[in-house]
Amino acid sequence: MSSIKIIKPGLFTTIQDSGRMGFQRYGMPVAGAMDNFSFRIANILVGNDQYEAVLETTFMGPTIEIGFDGFIAITGANMSPKLNGKDIKMWRSIQVNKGDQLTLSGSSEGLRSYIAFGGGLAVPEIMDSKSTYVRGSLGGFKGRKLQEGDEIPIDTSKSKAEPGKYISPGYIPRYSKTNVVRVVLGPQDDHFPSEAIDTFLNSEYNITAEADGMGYRLEGPKLTHIKGPDIISDGIVFGSVQVPGHGSPIVMMADRQTTGGYTKIATVIWADLPTMAQMGPGDSIRFQSVSIEEAQEILEQYEQTIDDIKYRVENSNIIQEETKVYNVTINRL
Amino acid sequence: MYEKAKFLPAGDKALIVEFGDSISPEINKKIRNMYIAIEKSQLxxxxxxxxxxxxxxVSYNPLKIKYNDLCQALREFEDNLTDTDSEPAKVVEIPTIYGGEYGPDIEFVAEHNNISIDEVIEIHSSRNYLIYMLGFTPGFPYLGGMSEKIETPRLKTPRTKIPAGTVGIAGKQTGIYPIDSPGGWQLIGRTPVKLYDPFADPPVLLNSGDYLRFVPIDETEYKSILKQIEENKYEVKITSLDKE
Structure with missing residues (x-):
C-alpha cells in the first residue's frame, strides 16, 4: 500500500475523523477533529467520504514525504503550505507525486490545519473510529501524536480525487483573534444569579495558556454561583461551558471527558465550534445567547452550506478562479 | 426524585433529561427504564x-428531530414508563485478591475502622454494588452502596501510578481502576479481570444500571484467571439480580 512518511512531526499532529460516537456511556471520550468544518471540506475536496480520517496539526505543521501519486487538500489554519519548496494553495485539491515533500510551517491565521489524502488514511478503526485519543493511547497511529519516521498507509486504490477541485472564496472562513461565539444557555444556567448570566454574555473573555484538546480555560470577569459550583456529575458535550469554583469559564472541546461535576452555564452552538477550534491562547471571545430554536436553524444552514460545497465540488470540473462571494455565516458573523 | 423529569438543553445537538437532584437507586432505575424505552422506540x-x-x-440530530418534538416524545416515554423491566439487572462477579502487594492499604483501612483485615474483606465482598454510571476514564464504574464500616478518607498524596484492576476505597465510595492511572484511593485489592479492553466488543465490561460483586480469591486463583484471560478462555460470571 502507498504511504506517507513523517519527516518532521510539527507541534501536535494526530489522525482524526468525526470521533468515537456511541461509546460515551462506557466513559469513552469522543475525541475527533476539533474543527468540524475544515475537516469535512478537506475530505470533500479530494473526493473522500466527508468523515474520512485526516491529519490534524496544531500551531506548527509537519513536513511529510509523499509516497504515492495522487491528491491532497489542505484546509483550516494557514500554515503556508509548500510542495517541494513552492507555495501551494489551500482549500483545493493538489496533485502530488511520489517523492514530493510537503511542508507546513507556523500558523499565521487560525490554529489548526487539516490535510486530507485522496483514498484516506488506512489505519484501523477502534470503536468505529480512526480518531486518536492521545490521553487514552488509543486509535489513530499507535494511539499517539505523530513522530519523525512514522509511515502511515494511504489507501490510494479507493481514491476518487480529481485535479482542480476548489471551493469558492466566499466559503473560506477568515480567522480572527476576536470572535463572537453563540451559545444556548443551560443546562445549569439556573445555578447562576442573573448578574452572572449578564456578566457572561456582556464581557470579553481571553483564552488562557491552559487550552488544549480537552478544553479552553478563559479569563475575564468571574462568575458567581447561587449554591456553589458543584453538581452531581452529569454528561458533557463538545462546547459545554463549565464554571468551577474559581469562577472562570472552561469551554469543553473534542477530547473532553464524558461526564463532570461542575455547573455548566451554557453550550457553544455546533456551527461556532470551528471558530473556537481555530482560536488559541491570547485570543478573545464574546458570548452571545441564542435560543435553542435559533441554534438548530443555524445548524441547518451550516449543514446546508457543507452540502452546497460538496455539490459544487462534485459537479464542477472547470479549473478557474471563482470570484463570486457568497454570504455564509460559517465561522464569522 | 422530581415529579416530572426536567428537559435541559445541552447545546443544539443534545439535551439532558434530569430525574432528580440526588443519588438514589430509585432515580437510577428510572434512568435505566428511560434508556431502555428510548432504545426500544428506535426514535x-x-x-x-x-x-x-x-x-x-441524549445526543440527537436536529436535522431529523427538533428540540421541542424530541421533548414531547421523551415526555410520552416518561409517562408510560413501566417497572416491568424485560431485562432484569445483572450482577457481574469480580474475582478480587485482597491485601498484600495487590492491596497495600488494606491494613490502614482496617486500623482506621478498628476492625480486622478479614472483616474488611468480608464487609467489602458481601454485597452487590449498583453501578450508577461509567465515566472519569473508560470503564470506570461509579458504585453505590458501600458499608460505612469500611469508609476511609483518600490518601493525602495521590499515587502517580495505580495498576489497572486495582480495587480501592475513597471515603464512602469503592471502585476499580480500569486502566493504569494516578489516584488517591486507598488500595485494598486487585482483580485480574479486564474492565476495559479497546479491542474487545464491547470494549467495557460493565454497564450502568447493573450491579457488581467482589468475590475474594487467593493468589493461585488470581494467577490462574490471569492466564485464562491471556489465553482468551476466561468468562466473567454474570448472574441475575434476585428480585426481592
Missing amino acids: EGIIEMVPTYRSLL
Whole structure:
C-alpha cells in the first residue's frame, strides 16, 4: 500500500475523523477533529467520504514525504503550505507525486490545519473510529501524536480525487483573534444569579495558556454561583461551558471527558465550534445567547452550506478562479 | 426524585433529561427504564445516550428531530414508563485478591475502622454494588452502596501510578481502576479481570444500571484467571439480580 512518511512531526499532529460516537456511556471520550468544518471540506475536496480520517496539526505543521501519486487538500489554519519548496494553495485539491515533500510551517491565521489524502488514511478503526485519543493511547497511529519516521498507509486504490477541485472564496472562513461565539444557555444556567448570566454574555473573555484538546480555560470577569459550583456529575458535550469554583469559564472541546461535576452555564452552538477550534491562547471571545430554536436553524444552514460545497465540488470540473462571494455565516458573523 | 423529569438543553445537538437532584437507586432505575424505552422506540435522530447519576444525556440530530418534538416524545416515554423491566439487572462477579502487594492499604483501612483485615474483606465482598454510571476514564464504574464500616478518607498524596484492576476505597465510595492511572484511593485489592479492553466488543465490561460483586480469591486463583484471560478462555460470571 502507498504511504506517507513523517519527516518532521510539527507541534501536535494526530489522525482524526468525526470521533468515537456511541461509546460515551462506557466513559469513552469522543475525541475527533476539533474543527468540524475544515475537516469535512478537506475530505470533500479530494473526493473522500466527508468523515474520512485526516491529519490534524496544531500551531506548527509537519513536513511529510509523499509516497504515492495522487491528491491532497489542505484546509483550516494557514500554515503556508509548500510542495517541494513552492507555495501551494489551500482549500483545493493538489496533485502530488511520489517523492514530493510537503511542508507546513507556523500558523499565521487560525490554529489548526487539516490535510486530507485522496483514498484516506488506512489505519484501523477502534470503536468505529480512526480518531486518536492521545490521553487514552488509543486509535489513530499507535494511539499517539505523530513522530519523525512514522509511515502511515494511504489507501490510494479507493481514491476518487480529481485535479482542480476548489471551493469558492466566499466559503473560506477568515480567522480572527476576536470572535463572537453563540451559545444556548443551560443546562445549569439556573445555578447562576442573573448578574452572572449578564456578566457572561456582556464581557470579553481571553483564552488562557491552559487550552488544549480537552478544553479552553478563559479569563475575564468571574462568575458567581447561587449554591456553589458543584453538581452531581452529569454528561458533557463538545462546547459545554463549565464554571468551577474559581469562577472562570472552561469551554469543553473534542477530547473532553464524558461526564463532570461542575455547573455548566451554557453550550457553544455546533456551527461556532470551528471558530473556537481555530482560536488559541491570547485570543478573545464574546458570548452571545441564542435560543435553542435559533441554534438548530443555524445548524441547518451550516449543514446546508457543507452540502452546497460538496455539490459544487462534485459537479464542477472547470479549473478557474471563482470570484463570486457568497454570504455564509460559517465561522464569522 | 422530581415529579416530572426536567428537559435541559445541552447545546443544539443534545439535551439532558434530569430525574432528580440526588443519588438514589430509585432515580437510577428510572434512568435505566428511560434508556431502555428510548432504545426500544428506535426514535429517529437519536445518536447516543449517556446515563449518569441522576440524568440521561441524549445526543440527537436536529436535522431529523427538533428540540421541542424530541421533548414531547421523551415526555410520552416518561409517562408510560413501566417497572416491568424485560431485562432484569445483572450482577457481574469480580474475582478480587485482597491485601498484600495487590492491596497495600488494606491494613490502614482496617486500623482506621478498628476492625480486622478479614472483616474488611468480608464487609467489602458481601454485597452487590449498583453501578450508577461509567465515566472519569473508560470503564470506570461509579458504585453505590458501600458499608460505612469500611469508609476511609483518600490518601493525602495521590499515587502517580495505580495498576489497572486495582480495587480501592475513597471515603464512602469503592471502585476499580480500569486502566493504569494516578489516584488517591486507598488500595485494598486487585482483580485480574479486564474492565476495559479497546479491542474487545464491547470494549467495557460493565454497564450502568447493573450491579457488581467482589468475590475474594487467593493468589493461585488470581494467577490462574490471569492466564485464562491471556489465553482468551476466561468468562466473567454474570448472574441475575434476585428480585426481592
